[in-house]
Structure formats: structure tokens, C-alpha cells
Amino acid sequence: MHPEPIVINIKNLIKDFKNELKINYALLKTILSKDSIDALNRLKEAGEKSFKLSNETWAKIFYEFSACFKKESLKSKRKSILDALKNLWIGKIIDFAILTKTMNDEEAEKEVIEEAKAFERLKTYLLEIYF
Numbered sequence: 001m002h003p004e005p006i007v008i009n010i011k012n013l014i015k016d017f018k019n020e021l022k023i024n025y026a027l028l029k030t031i032l033s034k035d036s037i038d039a040l041n042r043l044k045e046a047g048e049k050s051f052k053l054s055n056e057t058w059a060k061i062f063y064e065f066s067a068c069f070k071k072e073s074l075k076s077k078r079k080s081i082l083d084a085l086k087n088l089w090i091g092k093i094i095d096f097a098i099l100t101k102t103m104n105d106e107e108a109e110k111e112v113i114e115e116a117k118a119f120e121r122l123k124t125y126l127l128e129i130y131f
Helices: 010-031 034-045 055-071 075-100 105-121 123-130
Strands: none
Touching (some): 034 075, 055 105, 075 105, 105 123
């Protein structure tokens, strides 16, 4: 059994991603490390052919958001944090869609496994910033 193909408009997703990035930029600068912000700045200029959010960068961003969310007690601020993360997750979906566009199911699954491995490799980073 194979998953159903999903049709997405990558150009529109990139446009929406960049717009939300601009809206959330001030908040992102308070949450993310300089390296993560630099990676997002590169995405601001990227088109479909150059849009790349590496697994390591994505894991680092996710971990930085996790640490920030844990430390924030205000419910309204936590919602803003999650909304900003949601847009960055869409950025990772864009990256995955572009990367796997011509892959079969098995090749795409290998990419998911590589992403999981990046989270494992950066677990010590999470432990450093989370506690």
C-alpha cells in the first residue's frame, strides 16, 4: 500500500512562508540562535530551486523553540511561539516537497529517517538549552 500523492503549490507556499517570516521576524530573533536566524535569512531570498532547510538546521530550530516554549509561562506568548513555529514547519514541508518531488516512496522514507537522525545527533544541544 502506497500513500496518496499530495498536490501542493510550492510557489504559493514559499510566498506565504516568506510573508509569515517577515511578520514573525522580531519574535524569531528573540527565540533563535544567530545560526538559525542566518539560515532563515537565506530562505528569505530563496526561490524554489534554492530553497533548502537542512535537517540539522530544522532540528536546531525546533529544539530552540522547545526550550523557549518551556521557559515561557504566559499563555498568549506561548500561542505566538507556536504560531511562529508552525510557519517554520511549513518551511520544512516546502524543503521536503522539493527534495522528494521526483523520489519514489522508499527514497522519500529514507529522507524522513535522515531527518530523525539529525534530531538524534543534536539531542545534546537540546539538553544544553532546555534545562
